[in-house]
Amino acid sequence: MRAEPTAAAAVSPQLETRIVLSMVVPVYNEAANLEAFFARLIPVLERLGVLYEVVAVNDGSSDDSLGRLLKIREQLPVLKIVNLSRNFGKD
Numbered sequence: 001m002r003a004e005p006t007a008a009a010a011v012s013p014q015l016e017t018r019i020v021l022s023m024v025v026p027v028y029n030e031a032a033n034l035e036a037f038f039a040r041l042i043p044v045l046e047r048l049g050v051l052y053e054v055v056a057v058n059d060g061s062s063d064d065s066l067g068r069l070l071k072i073r074e075q076l077p078v079l080k081i082v083n084l085s086r087n088f089g090k091d
Helices: 007-011 013-018 034-048 065-075
Strands: 021-027 052-058 079-083
Touching: 021 034, 034 052, 034 065, 052 065, 065 079
Parallel strands: 021 052, 052 079
Antiparallel strands: none
């Protein structure tokens, strides 16, 4: 599941503003499913051949979703995490 940023992004942080695709992923008590989700998602995004980011929004999970996201981010630098203080729901 290890995905490296594209060579251009690794060379120049300013190029991060050229992200073509931002995928926002809501997360609520999904600790058991996150590894499998990212294992399937990242290859699909890689095949697109564009600079992308994945923004996971932890919506006040009471399980270890945040901890798992942090571990995944160690291997997946394109993952950004927004951690909400409580469950705000879809609104």
